[in-house]
Amino acid sequence: MIDNVTFRKKINWTLSLSLIILQLLFFNRLIYSMINLFISKTEMIRTLGLDVQLNYIENGFVNLYSVKFPYRINISISYVQFSWNTKILDRPVSLISIHITLKLIL
Structure with a gap:
């Protein structure tokens, strides 16, 4: 049985990941890039082994x-690092930094 804290943490991660993917898809279609998010x-290894x-x-x-x-990550893991890259070399590379802090609300 999943306790309430673990369930909420899982929901927060799922919602945040979905939001990131949707944002990248939206911007990806606007600029026609070949982006990879992983x-x-x-x-x-650090988070799941x-x-x-x-x-x-x-x-x-x-x-x-x-x-x-x-x-599903351990409750002691406070962040997950996502990486991205693009294969389009004919456009200037711009540095985008996204920092998301997830707070668990009890």
């Missing part, structure tokens, strides 16, 4: 299997 192998890279967006397309993957 959780690196190093971060997956799995030696894989979890790709959410690949070459501008949402990986529907990854979006459905239940990313």
Whole structure:
């Protein structure tokens, strides 16, 4: 049985991830980029103990299997680092930094 705190934390992560993906998809269509959004192998090992890279967006397309993957983390993990890159080299590279703080409301 999942306790209330764990359930709320899971919901917060799911909502935040969905919001990030939707924002990137919206901006991706505006600028016609080939963006990739993923959780690196190093971060997956740190948070879940799995030696894989979890790709959410690949070459501008949402990986529907990854979006459905239940990313359940330990309550002691305070953040998850998402990485992104683009394969378009003919446009200037701009640095975008997104910092999201999730607060658990009891």
